Amino acid sequence: MAKSSPDSPATSSPRPERPSGFFIPDFAEGIFGAVRAVPRHLDAARPWTRLAVASEALRATIRREFSEGGRVLHVCLQDALLPERAEALHAALRQALFRRHHHGPYPLHVAPLDSRQPPSTLIDFCAWLRSDEAAAFFADLVGWPRPLQTRQVQVSRMEVGESFPPHHDTQEEGLAVVFNFTRPWDERFGGVLAFPHPEGAWDSIRVPPLFNSVFVFRAVGALHRVTEWLPAAQGHQRYSITAFMLERP
Numbered sequence: 191m192a193k194s195s196p197d198s199p200a201t202s203s204p205r206p207e208r209p210s211g212f213f214i215p216d217f218a219e220g221i222f223g224a225v226r227a228v229p230r231h232l233d234a235a236r237p238w239t240r241l242a243v244a245s246e247a248l249r250a251t252i253r254r255e256f257s258e259g260g261r262v263l264h265v266c267l268q269d270a271l272l273p274e275r276a277e278a279l280h281a282a283l284r285q286a287l288f289r290r291h292h293h294g295p296y297p298l299h300v301a302p303l304d305s306r307q308p309p310s311t312l313i314d315f316c317a318w319l320r321s322d323e324a325a326a327f328f329a330d331l332v333g334w335p336r337p338l339q340t341r342q343v344q345v346s347r348m349e350v351g352e353s354f355p356p357h358h359d360t361q362e363e364g365l366a367v368v369f370n371f372t373r374p375w376d377e378r379f380g381g382v383l384a385f386p387h388p389e390g391a392w393d394s395i396r397v398p399p400l401f402n403s404v405f406v407f408r409a410v411g412a413l414h415r416v417t418e419w420l421p422a423a424q425g426h427q428r429y430s431i432t433a434f435m436l437e438r439p
Contacts, residue, residue, distance in 0.1 A: 231330060234323035238315065239271050241331060253333035256406065262385050264407035265332060266397055270369065275311065276402040280371045282312035283429045288347050298352045298416075301345040312431075316343045319367070319433040328367050328435055332406055338364050338435040348381055348428035354416035356386060359409045364436030366409040370399040371429040379423035385414045399428055409434060 235242035244252075256265040271279070287306055288299040301307065303316050318324050325338040348354075359366055372381065375398060383405065384393035397405050419428050 231323040231326035235327045256332040262407055262412045266405045268403045270404035278311040282310040299347040319343050325435045337438050339438050340433050340435050342434045344432045346430050348419040350419055350424055353418040356415040362436045363410050366407055367433045368405045369431045370403045372399040373401045380417045380420040381428040382417045
């Protein structure tokens with residue numbers, strides 16, 4: 191038998207009394223209203239991006255920008271990841287194991303996400319991008335109306351003289367989500383993601399690979415290229431991580 195309190199010789203109980211939790215939730219709900227559970231896709235995104243706690247006003251702005259993106263629906267956001275996460279990913283990319291792209295016409299390097307890669311923030315980030323929660327997060331972010339799933343995550347690096355020729359990623363509906371980790375970047379370096387206009391030789395959309403930015407676009411039928419990484423960038427590399435989140439078959 192244990193006393194209900196150290197200074198109470200008159201009473202005892204099989205175990206010490208413990209405060210009841212009954213009144214606390216009742217009081218909190220009475221003051222603040224019903225407590226809403228955080229959706230799983232937002233909870234999973236919180237360790238990576240401040241966009242997971244964005245206000246409704248900001249969410250509405252992002253969705254509007256995407257829907258009004260023009261010929262290629264898109265939105266570009268800077269400071270996309272938490273600063274410490276972006277720095278850790280940049281460091282991990284510099285240590286990752288890269289090899290030449292397996293498809294000859296694509297002169298750039300990729301980092302296979304297999305057992306040869308050392309454990310790092312990069313591996314953890316790509317695991318999140320491949321999750322159902324990440325696909326739901328980006329669908330919600332831009333207001334995509336149907337469920338998505340991540341089909342592929344590609345980690346790429348460009349060195350001087352490398353580029354990505356005009357190509358289509360997919361003929362399936364969904365999103366391409368491109369994170370940039372290039373530091374430093376200057377206009378003289380090149381490495382710009384560009385979407386050629388179908389009626390001319392100019393590029394109607396040009397996206398520089400600014401550090402800790404994310405570019406989300408509708409992937410189907412979107413012809414695009416990455417311009418050459420030029421000699422002015424000698425000693426620096428262009429890093430990006432792309433996830434293809436397509437509608438469920």
